[in-house]
Amino acid sequence: MIAIVQDSIDVAAVLRSVSSNSAGATVLFLGTVRDHGDEGAVLGLYYEAYQEMAEEVLRSIAQQAIGRWNLLGLSVVHRLGNLAVGEVSVAIAASAEHRVEAFEACRYVIDAIKKSVPVWKKEISAAGSMWVEGVLLEDNPDGYV
């Protein structure tokens, strides 16, 4: 399951989507909205994406991870729009025969998302809102991290 969605992420469905009887480990990573940033208290985040490109890059990252760690299942879901503190912005689930592969794959995918997927977020605070100073997008299909 590779998706960019507007509504709440169904974390249970993401986990189910990677289930395999051959798996000895399933790792779930959740990115969540925290209540503070560099400038102080945060009320929520707003996400937007270049959706067509973001989906293509997500699929490419997933293919790399599946091949590199011999995964049995991998799902990545990123949410857009307005999120409140505590809500899930991104869910990554990886299943593999052994835990090391599943852990490493999840780490790879979230690091790759932060560098290579065209998504932008804005912090909403009592004082106003501000685009988060991110990184220059890296396009590296031979290895995202």
Place this chain on the structure above:
Amino acid sequence: MVVLKVRLFGLFREVVGSKEILLHFNDVDVTVSALKRGFFDVCPDLVSLGVLFVVAVNRKVVGDTAKVTPTDEVALLPLVSGG
């Protein structure tokens, strides 16, 4: 004259006030470098902000010497912050 439709996101979309912008060029061959100059000519506010960005053509990041045609899908991508 060549007219290019350029998609905008994040800070760029907000400052320009639109999800896309039309840029006009006298040259038939438009490079990414010329595209950037054309963008700043019509959006000088972004020059003063000193924002870093890359250009995507047909959903791939390209360098300054790449050519852009009206049939290409062109987008300006400021610093990304997904996850």
